[in-house]
Amino acid sequence: MGDPAALEVAELSFRYGRKEALQSVSFCVQPGEFCALLGPNGAGKSTLFALLTRLFVARQGKIAVMGQDLQAAPRAALARMGVVFQQMTLDLDLSVARNLAYFGALHGLSRREAALRAGEVLERLDMAERAREKARDLNGGHRRRLEIARALMHRPRLLLLDEPTVGLDARARASITAHVHALTRDDGLAVLWATHLVDEVTPGDTVLILHRGQIVQRGRAQDITPEHGLAAHFMALTEDTAA
CATH class of the missing domain: 3.40.50.300 (P-loop containing nucleotide triphosphate hydrolases)
Structure with missing residues (x-):
């Protein structure tokens, strides 16, 4: 099988x-x-x-x-499963890194593991240099990339x-x-x-x-x-x- x-x-x-x-x-x-x-x-x-x-x-x-x-x-x-909805669901007052850390915590990741995974997904989506920027300061395309990065934090299939x-x-x-x-x-x-x-x-x-x-x-x-x-x-x- x-x-x-x-x-x-x-x-x-x-x-x-x-x-x-x-x-x-x-x-x-x-x-x-x-x-x-x-x-x-x-x-x-x-x-x-x-x-x-x-x-x-x-x-x-x-x-x-x-x-x-x-x-x-x-x-x-x-x-x-990782999900990116049509309507944006980011916390605009948090930085890129904090949005990912919060999501990682919801999935039971330790702070260290969440930080490692955040670095990996941001690098993959060409967002590493924006980790400290607030989500509200990103343009529409980068906000979408952040949402995809967030959806990948728990390594879905x-x-x-x-x-x-x-x-x-x-x-x-x-x-x-x-x-x-x-x-x-x-x-x-x-x-x-x-x-x-x-x-x-x-x-x-x-x-x-x-x-x-x-x-x-x-x-x-x-x-x-x-x-x-x-x-x-x-x-x-x-x-x-x-x-």
């Missing part, structure tokens, strides 16, 4: 009252895989992330992280990022996507990257296209649309046929 998937989602459904936000969603993300979850606004991406992070509790379907069932063993599953480049300029977006791709390539980290921006996807990425709560396309980006390109294909799949 092989190693478990970093993330396994099976027959996951969710309703808000009578509205079905997700309908039998199933997919896996393997270690070392960058999986781009593409979908227009309202497709169900945020609902899926709320279920994956247990902000909502799934009543239909299964979620497992490195073989740990999120429903049966939530603490073990969440411990293997799965990294979830929900629209992590919203509001950033093209240069900052390209820099952050490159850093996260490097994490999958060099460290074997599994990544689920939710976005509606096709230019954040590279040819070797796995692509899941979510529309109206259902996965309508999956595969390697370079294999899905060899003729017309991913952007045109994405628009064709998700346009409202009733319009």
Whole structure:
């Protein structure tokens, strides 16, 4: 029997009252895989992330992280997961280093271990020279890098990022996507990257296209649309046929 998937989602459904936000969603993300979850606004991406992070509790379907069932063993599953939410959650009055130290303490790291890990993740994300700066003094791109660094402090095997480049300029977006791709390539980290921006996807990425709560396309980006390109294909799949 092989190693478990970093993330396994099976027959996951969710309703808000009578509205079905997700309908039998199933997919896996393997270690070392960058999986781009593409979908227009309202497709169900945020609902899926709320279920994956247990902000909502799934009543239909299964979620497992490195073989740990999120429903049966939530603490073990969440411990293997790092998360960057769409809305910023930094403490702007703390320095970069203190934001990381506080997060490390929440995960039971000693002060020394937290400092060592903070140095490692900041170096990896080209933020080492900003360790003493307050978070409020960082630009948008560096704040996002800090949030990614924080999500890596406890050495997760799965990294979830929900629209992590919203509001950033093209240069900052390209820099952050490159850093996260490097994490999958060099460290074997599994990544689920939710976005509606096709230019954040590279040819070797796995692509899941979510529309109206259902996965309508999956595969390697370079294999899905060899003729017309991913952007045109994405628009064709998700346009409202009733319009």
